[in-house]
Amino acid sequence: MSLEHFISEAISPWMKEEGPDSDIVLSSRIRLARNLENYNFPDFASKEESETVIRKVHEANGDQEYGNCGKFEILSLDQLKPLAKRVLVEKHLISPHLAEQSKYGAVMLNEDESVSIMINEEDHLRIQCLFAGFQLKEALKLAGELDDWLEEKVDYAFDEERGYLTSCPTNVGTGLRASVMMHLPALVITKQMSRIIPAINQLGLVVRGIYGEGTEAQGNVFQISNQITLGKSEEDIVEDLRGVVLQLIQQERAARNNLQQGLKIQLEDRIFRSYGVLANSRIIQSKEAAQCLSDVRLGIDLGVIQGISRSILNELMILTQPGFLQQYANEMLGPDERDILRATLIRERVELEEA
Amino acid sequence: MFCQECHERPATLHFTKIVNGQKTEFHICEHCAKEKGEFLPGSNTFSIHQLLSGLLYGDPAISGTASPGLSQQSVLACPKCGMTYQQFAKIGRFGCRHCYEVFDSRLDPILKRVHGGNTKHEGKIPKRIGSGLQEKRELENLKKSMQQYILNEEFEKAAETRDKIRLLEKQKHQEKGE
Numbered sequence: 001m002s003l004e005h006f007i008s009e010a011i012s013p014w015m016k017e018e019g020p021d022s023d024i025v026l027s028s029r030i031r032l033a034r035n036l037e038n039y040n041f042p043d044f045a046s047k048e049e050s051e052t053v054i055r056k057v058h059e060a061n062g063d064q065e066y067g068n069c070g071k072f073e074i075l076s077l078d079q080l081k082p083l084a085k086r087v088l089v090e091k092h093l094i095s096p097h098l099a100e101q102s103k104y105g106a107v108m109l110n111e112d113e114s115v116s117i118m119i120n121e122e123d124h125l126r127i128q129c130l131f132a133g134f135q136l137k138e139a140l141k142l143a144g145e146l147d148d149w150l151e152e153k154v155d156y157a158f159d160e161e162r163g164y165l166t167s168c169p170t171n172v173g174t175g176l177r178a179s180v181m182m183h184l185p186a187l188v189i190t191k192q193m194s195r196i197i198p199a200i201n202q203l204g205l206v207v208r209g210i211y212g213e214g215t216e217a218q219g220n221v222f223q224i225s226n227q228i229t230l231g232k233s234e235e236d237i238v239e240d241l242r243g244v245v246l247q248l249i250q251q252e253r254a255a256r257n258n259l260q261q262g263l264k265i266q267l268e269d270r271i272f273r274s275y276g277v278l279a280n281s282r283i284i285q286s287k288e289a290a291q292c293l294s295d296v297r298l299g300i301d302l303g304v305i306q307g308i309s310r311s312i313l314n315e316l317m318i319l320t321q322p323g324f325l326q327q328y329a330n331e332m333l334g335p336d337e338r339d340i341l342r343a344t345l346i347r348e349r350v351e352l353e354e355a
Numbered sequence: 356m357f358c359q360e361c362h363e364r365p366a367t368l369h370f371t372k373i374v375n376g377q378k379t380e381f382h383i384c385e386h387c388a389k390e391k392g393e394f395l396p397g398s399n400t401f402s403i404h405q406l407l408s409g410l411l412y413g414d415p416a417i418s419g420t421a422s423p424g425l426s427q428q429s430v431l432a433c434p435k436c437g438m439t440y441q442q443f444a445k446i447g448r449f450g451c452r453h454c455y456e457v458f459d460s461r462l463d464p465i466l467k468r469v470h471g472g473n474t475k476h477e478g479k480i481p482k483r484i485g486s487g488l489q490e491k492r493e494l495e496n497l498k499k500s501m502q503q504y505i506l507n508e509e510f511e512k513a514a515e516t517r518d519k520i521r522l523l524e525k526q527k528h529q530e531k532g533e
C-alpha cells in the first residue's frame with residue numbers, strides 16, 4: 001500500500017477541511033446519549049434484547065440517507081478484526097468501550113465519517129458529530145437533527161423530571177457531551193496550563209490530554225468538555241463551553257505573540273530542531289514524535305515553517321499510534337519495531353510534503 | 356492484597372466489571388492499570404465508574420451500611436432488570452429506565468453532586484413522544500410570565516398572555532375530545 005493511499009484511508013474526509021480557528025482548535029465534537037424505551041441498558045441486556053435494538057435502529061435508519069450527511073453504513077463489531085476495531089478507536093469513530101467491552105456492538109457511519117452512531121455502547125445509542133475547527137454550534141445543530149430523525153422511528157427512554165435516561169448517572173438529562181480538541185503549545189511552553197486547568201475545572205468543565213496518560217498531554221493537545229448534563233439546556237451547555245474556549249484561544253494567541261517577540265530565536269531553534277528530528281530520525285517513540293509534531297505545527301501556524309500543510313499534526317498524531325502503524329505494516333509489531341516504523345512513516349510523510 | 360497482574364505491587368485499584376449481569380472483579384496496581392489502559396487510547400472506563408462508585412459508597416446515607424434503620428434497602432430492587440439498590444450503589448450504573456423510578460427517592464443527592472446541584476432536566480424534549488410535554492412546558496412558562504406582568508402592573512401584557520393561555524388550553528381540550 002502506498003503512503004498516499006494509506007493516509008487517504010486512514011484520515012477521515014471531514015478532517016481534511018479547515019474549520020474556523022483551526023490554528024488552535026483542531027476539532028469540535030458533540031455526543032448525545034440515548035436509550036430505547038423497552039429494553040435493558042446494553043451492559044444489562046440479553047442477547048435477544050441487544051439484537052433487537054440493532055435491528056430496530058437498522059430497520060428505521062440504517063442504510064439510509066440523511067440530509068447532507070449522505071448514506072449511512074452499519075458495521076457489526078463482531079465482524080471486525082481486533083486491529084480494525086483499534087483503528088476505528090484511533091480515528092475517534094468508536095469508543096474503547098464499544099471496541100473492548102460491548103458484546104453486541106455496532107456502529108453506523110456516514111460517508112465522510114463526520115457522523116458515527118454507536119449502538120449498544122454504554123447506552124443504546126451514542127450519536128456523535130465531528131467538525132473540523134471550532135464549530136460546536138454547528139455540531140450541536142446536526143446532532144439534534146439526527147436525534148430527531150432517529151426519534152421518528154424509535155421510542156426513547158425519556159422522563160419529564162430527569163430527561164433522557166442513561167445507564168450512567170453522569171450522562172442523564174441532556175445526554176450531551178460537548179468537547180473540543182485544542183493545540184495549546186504556547187500555554188504549555190510558558191507553563192500556564194498548570195494554572196489554567198484548575199480554573200477551568202472550577203467551571204464544571206473537564207480538561208484532559210487526548211494522547212498520553214494522566215495530566216500529561218502528548219503533543220500539547222487537550223480535550224475540554226462539559227461535565228454537567230442535567231439542569232441546563234443543550235444550548236447553555238455549549239455556550240458555557242464556547243465561552244471558555246474563546247478565552248483559551250485568546251490566551252494561547254497572546255502567549256504565541258509573547259514568545260515570538262521575546263524568544264524569537266530560541267523558539268525558531270526549537271521548531272527547526274524538531275523538524276530535523278522528524279525528517280531524519282530512524283527510531284522514534286510516540287512521546288518524542290508527539291512533541292516534535294507539536295513544535296512543527298506551531299512553526300507552521302507562526303509562518304516560521306512554510307510549504308507544509310497544517311494537517312500534518314492531526315494526521316501524524318493519528319497515523320503514528322500503534323493500531324495504524326500495525327495496519328500499515330499489515331502485521332502485529334512489538335514496541336521496538338513500532339518505533340522504527342513510526343520514524344519511517346513520519347520521514348516519508350515529510351518527504352511527501354517537500355516533493 | 357497484591358496486584359493480580361504483576362503479583363509484585365500492592366493492588367490499589369479495585370473494580371467490578373459487569374457485562375450482561377456477569378461480574379468480574381479486578382484488583383490491580385496503578386502501573387498495570389495504565390498498561391491495560393494503554394491498549395486503547397483515551398480509555399477511561401476505570402476512572403469514571405470507580406470515581407462514581409466511590410462517591411456512592413462514601414456516603415453513609417446512600418450506602419446504608421452505617422445506619423441500620425435503612426436495612427429495608429437490601430430488598431429495593433428493579434422489577435424489570437433485577438438491579439438492587441446495593442448493586443447500583445456499587446457499580447454506579449442503572450440497569451434499565453425503570454431503575455430511575457424504583458430508586459427515585461435516593462437519586463436527588465447523587466444527581467446534585469454529579470451535576471452541580473441540579474436534579475431536574477431543563478433541556479430538549481423529544482419531538483414525537485414528548486409533544487404533550489412541550490405544550491405543558493409552554494403553558495407553565497406563559498403562566499409564569501403572566502404572574503410577572505401582574506406583579507409589574509403591566510396589565511395589558513398580562514391580558515394578552517392570559518388570552519394565549521386560554522387559546523392553548525382550549526386547543527388541548529379539543530385534541531382530547533377527538
Ligand SMILES: [Zn+2]
Nearest residue numbers: 358361384387
Ligand atoms: Zn501490577
Ligand SMILES: [Zn+2]
Nearest residue numbers: 433436451454
Ligand atoms: Zn432496572
